[in-house]
Amino acid sequence: MRARAVSLHGSAGGAAFAVALLMAGATGAEAQLNAENFAKLGFNFNAPGARSAALGGAFIPLADDATAAETNPAGLTILLYPQVSFEFKGVEYTRTLAEEAGGAPGGSEFTNQVPVPSFLSATLPLGTVTLAAFRHELVNYRSDVASSGADFGGGVFLLPSTSHLEMDVYNYGAAVAVKLGRFSVGASGGLSQLDLDVDFPRYEISQYDDAFLTNRLVVGAGSAELDDDGGEGTGFFLNGGVMFRLSESFSLGAVYKRRPSFDELEWRVVDRRGEEVDDPAIAAQDTFSFKIPDAFGGGFALRPHELFTISVDALVNKYSQIAASDALVFTRSAGRQELNADDYVADDGLDIHAGAEYILFLGAAPLALRAGAAQIAASNTYYIGTDPIERQLWGTEPEDATLQFSAGVGTVLFERFQFDGAVVLGGDRREAIGSIVIFF
Numbered sequence: 292m293r294a295r296a297v298s299l300h301g302s303a304g305g306a307a308f309a310v311a312l313l314m315a316g317a318t319g320a321e322a323q324l325n326a327e328n329f330a331k332l333g334f335n336f337n338a339p340g341a342r343s344a345a346l347g348g349a350f351i352p353l354a355d356d357a358t359a360a361e362t363n364p365a366g367l368t369i370l371l372y373p374q375v376s377f378e379f380k381g382v383e384y385t386r387t388l389a390e391e392a393g394g395a396p397g398g399s400e401f402t403n404q405v406p407v408p409s410f411l412s413a414t415l416p417l418g419t420v421t422l423a424a425f426r427h428e429l430v431n432y433r434s435d436v437a438s439s440g441a442d443f444g445g446g447v448f449l450l451p452s453t454s455h456l457e458m459d460v461y462n463y464g465a466a467v468a469v470k471l472g473r474f475s476v477g478a479s480g481g482l483s484q485l486d487l488d489v490d491f492p493r494y495e496i497s498q499y500d501d502a503f504l505t506n507r508l509v510v511g512a513g514s515a516e517l518d519d520d521g522g523e524g525t526g527f528f529l530n531g532g533v534m535f536r537l538s539e540s541f542s543l544g545a546v547y548k549r550r551p552s553f554d555e556l557e558w559r560v561v562d563r564r565g566e567e568v569d570d571p572a573i574a575a576q577d578t579f580s581f582k583i584p585d586a587f588g589g590g591f592a593l594r595p596h597e598l599f600t601i602s603v604d605a606l607v608n609k610y611s612q613i614a615a616s617d618a619l620v621f622t623r624s625a626g627r628q629e630l631n632a633d634d635y636v637a638d639d640g641l642d643i644h645a646g647a648e649y650i651l652f653l654g655a656a657p658l659a660l661r662a663g664a665a666q667i668a669a670s671n672t673y674y675i676g677t678d679p680i681e682r683q684l685w686g687t688e689p690e691d692a693t694l695q696f697s698a699g700v701g702t703v704l705f706e707r708f709q710f711d712g713a714v715v716l717g718g719d720r721r722e723a724i725g726s727i728v729i730f731f
Contacts, residue, residue: 332432332458333719334670336586336608336642338362339378339410339427341726345699345713346646347663349602352544352592354534356728357412360423360466363532363546364477367421368470370414378410378726384433384719410726421477423466429483429528429550430460430583440494441683450493450680457488460551460583462528473536480529483551487511487522487581489558510558524581526551544604545589554580584609584670590644598650605644610637610670634676638689640668646697659701659711667718668692693718706730 340358354366357376412425440451464481511522590604646663669690695717
């Protein structure tokens, strides 16, 4: 479904602003995904668990601990004893907005730090069947960006904005896996909870001052005075996986992940006083939906020596579903040339992960040394149409894939406690992960 764009001008300077926009185009407008803080959503679907993270995320064909409930539920059949696992991670983002994509001259850099409890699970092996229950933080994203807007030359900028965006998606689910000789099959699914907060003020000229505020898009609790639960939603997820162990030293794994879609999310536009803009066109289209992209992939794990393991996998994330969903509508003027929703696109991305683990012994205690690397595809939405303002605000090409590197260690104490730690560095994201597994 597409929504009709609306004129969202504040009172001060509105006429001059409209004239300037009329010079850039003509006729009415129709658009979707038109709040460009959604252009650079930095998805990074790293598999849960410090061990997986240290292996570069290459865990689909290995999946031999409780995090398999999310990564590849078929791997749960490897577990021999009941166990409880939990993970805590600290995430730091650095988002860079290039000058040609609306950033300040020379580009701008913004850093956000987020500590989060990210995974909790309990598993119960029952012969050839294994059951599990888990909570997984699928998405944790923060972004604070200031854009100078579109450059009209001669030091003239229009449509500057500031943007605060927080997005969290939590999966609460159960899993079951069945072992059939060397072949295992598993599935997991459950409820997904979204918490989305957006505060997106748009200004008339390049001064971030309420006196020049044109309008302000709000989803959820954008700020204290605009507190609202419109950014909360529920959906459902389903993961299916298979694993084939050709021998004790070689295994293949594959998964399909149907991630959640969140519907009837509320958005609103307010003026500089924090009051909703009274426009029938806005009232007629005050909700949107947002799709977390589905994924599929597979890989292999090789153990050439009982103390040495190599794992490689690849995962395709269907980022095109972001641009195809009925998402936010936010145009600056009805005086613009017609915009086409199909001109806002995102490309499906291929993530490639590889890692290795070597186990040595310190006395009777094993110590696992791990390292890995991954190539992470861009998840940005960009504009392929001809409107000159949209081309500057959204960018016209997909971003480059990024490389990330990881390392970590793990050990087992008293035969009941497994401790794992990892660090992940690369691109605009840095993580420190710690996890504990308790065996019963």
